[in-house]
Every structure is written in C-alpha cells, then in structure tokens.
Amino acid sequence: MREWVIQYERFNQTEKLLFKRLVNMLLAKTFIIRDEYEAATGRLKVHADYRFIERTFEVFSGYLELAGWTLHRDNTYGVIYLNSQHDYNKVQLNKFTTLMLLTLRLIYEERREEVSLRNEIFFETHEMILKMQVLGILDKKPSMKDISEGLKRLSHFNLLNKIEGKWDAPDTHFLLLPSILFIIPNDKISMLAALVESSKEDERRPSDQDEDDENEAEDEADASELMEDLL
Known part of the structure; x- marks a missing residue:
C-alpha cells in the first residue's frame, strides 16, 4: 500500500x-x-x-x-x-483578461522591488487601466463591465483579492497575490510581450471589418494558447 x-x-x-x-x-x-x-x-x-x-x-x-x-x-x-499533466481541463482566458493579467504581472514585478520586506502589493482599478494605456495595449476604452468580469475571473483563481469597493468601480482596492508569479513565470513574459506588440500593430494597421474580426480571432487564439500551460 x-x-x-x-x-x-x-x-x-x-x-x-x-x-x-x-x-x-x-x-x-x-x-x-x-x-x-x-x-x-x-x-x-x-x-x-x-x-x-x-x-x-x-x-x-x-x-x-x-x-x-x-x-x-x-x-x-x-x-x-x-x-x-494532460491537455484537457485547461482554462482559456479571453484576450482582454489575458492582457489584464500581463499588466498586473508587470505591476507586481515593479512594486515588489519597492516593498522587499513585505509581500502586500496593492492596486486600484484605475491604476491597472492607466498601465494598460501606457503599454499601448488598449485600442479603445474598456467598459467597466468587461473590467469587472475580468477581475472576478482572476480573483476566482486566487490571483488577486478585492479589499474594498465595488467590482465595477474605478477606485476599487485590490491585493495582488504571489500566485501571479507562477501563472506567468519569467520565461512566459517575452511571449506575452509579443502578444502586446501584436495588439499594437492591429491598432495601427487599417483594415475592414472582416479583417478586424479575423485579427481578433487570431489574438484570442494566441492568448488561449499562451495560457493553456498555466491554469
């Protein structure tokens, strides 16, 4: 036995x-x-x-x-x-939630250098959106509905905790959890950076609606493929 x-x-x-x-x-x-x-x-x-x-x-x-x-x-x-150990039972995150996850991973990396003696790393929703804008990965202002759904999704997997406020409010206070280091290890950051750059190119490139839909579908597939080994 x-x-x-x-x-x-x-x-x-x-x-x-x-x-x-x-x-x-x-x-x-x-x-x-x-x-x-x-x-x-x-x-x-x-x-x-x-x-x-x-x-x-x-x-x-x-x-x-x-x-x-x-x-x-x-x-x-x-x-x-x-x-x-197998290819099933994998969680697939959509493109926007994946980009949120990348942004929060970068925020965690930056701020843990500032709080080396403690692990509490906080952020507010508007700070995350501002960071996404600085990174140039938003082609339009996201709705609070999309933001709150993405945050709830990440919270479900114990990647962040809501400390204070409503899910759909810009000043809601969150705690980033160290699990985010394991869902996006260092060797995955470069792959996510490529996804960010792809989003920027889509924003700059003129295209008709059919091409936009095709590009979005490709980005969704890229995001899902990137995350499939993590969750």
Whole structure:
C-alpha cells in the first residue's frame, strides 16, 4: 500500500472532510495562498487551509497524481498550485483578461522591488487601466463591465483579492497575490510581450471589418494558447 494512502487512513473524520473540501478547492481555483490579508488589522495571517495541505502534502500530491495532476509548493512565496499533466481541463482566458493579467504581472514585478520586506502589493482599478494605456495595449476604452468580469475571473483563481469597493468601480482596492508569479513565470513574459506588440500593430494597421474580426480571432487564439500551460 502506498505511503500516502496509509497517511490518509490515519486521518480522523474531520480531517477527511477537510481533505475532500480542499481537493475540490484546488481543482476549482488552482492556487491556494498561505498569507491571508485581514482588512481589520491590515496584516497578513497564515491561512489554516494552506497549513493543512502543507502538513499533509504527500497525501494531496499522491491522490491528485492518480487523476493526472501535479501538485506544486513554493515555500518562499507561500503558494500551492496544481498543474495538469494532460491537455484537457485547461482554462482559456479571453484576450482582454489575458492582457489584464500581463499588466498586473508587470505591476507586481515593479512594486515588489519597492516593498522587499513585505509581500502586500496593492492596486486600484484605475491604476491597472492607466498601465494598460501606457503599454499601448488598449485600442479603445474598456467598459467597466468587461473590467469587472475580468477581475472576478482572476480573483476566482486566487490571483488577486478585492479589499474594498465595488467590482465595477474605478477606485476599487485590490491585493495582488504571489500566485501571479507562477501563472506567468519569467520565461512566459517575452511571449506575452509579443502578444502586446501584436495588439499594437492591429491598432495601427487599417483594415475592414472582416479583417478586424479575423485579427481578433487570431489574438484570442494566441492568448488561449499562451495560457493553456498555466491554469
């Protein structure tokens, strides 16, 4: 009998129920973050779910491996995440959400140099949009509906937390989570930069509606292909 099975059998009933809940959470959200932000105190605290997975990592890893998933753990940033060994069960993000993700990854990279002693990196919605404009990846002003849907999508996968405000407000306060470093590792940044440049060229190039639709479809495919190995 495998060691992880023996360890699982030693779980009490409460631990088995917790194991079941957290396996489903990992499959739904991909990332589990160690440090949870408490708005009341303005401090980070260690999340009990992360500690349980960390303490029984071999059980989670062995169980999920049977279904074709690889469980990873990074103790430096406090991130546990799943990666599929197969081509299915992949999340596809649309072009706009992918470009939002790139922008937030760049914001995280810039600001973590300023807050080297702490991991809290905050941003407001309007700062993200301004950054996208500076990068030149917006061909038109996005609607707040598109922005809020993209932010909710990223929040679902524990890439950011809404701290204060409404999803569709420009001054909503968010916390960027270190999981964003793993969904876009350094070797993927250059690929995303190419997607940004492609967006700029589409904006500059005159075309009729049919060509615009074709270009947009190609960009959507590029974005999906880029993200398929991440979530």
